[in-house]
Amino acid sequence: MPGSGPGKCLSISADLEIIYLIGLFHVHGHKESCLPRFASTFMPGAGMTSGEILESLWSILNEVAYITRTMTLPHCAEMIDACIADINWKKLQGMGKF
Incomplete structure (x- = not known):
């Protein structure tokens, strides 16, 4: 193909x-x-x-930002990336439900 x-x-x-x-x-x-x-x-x-995809993430990411405030920059970026990956996974899981 x-x-x-x-x-x-x-x-x-x-x-x-x-x-x-x-x-x-x-x-x-x-x-x-x-x-x-x-x-x-x-x-x-x-x-x-x-x-509105990005706007709905702010409330979740604000909580993550509070948790990551004392982390090193690479660890903070990894944590935020993991949270967004989790959000995307949950969104994909819900796409098949009617």
Whole structure:
């Protein structure tokens, strides 16, 4: 299969349509006309998502930052990386549930 395997680039279909949206937390800070045009709530097929990935991590990472404040820089970076990997793993585990 072309484009698969280690070090291979993904092939993207020429007729792929990319639709840009604004996260639900931020879309309300835009003009009122942006809400129906760019909110995932009104986009068919977008699913139930807020579109805010990084913002939802701050509460968790703030707790981790408090724990890591006395660690060396490499240990701190490793701890934060492990926490983000754990968050991603839990997110992947929940993707198959309906």
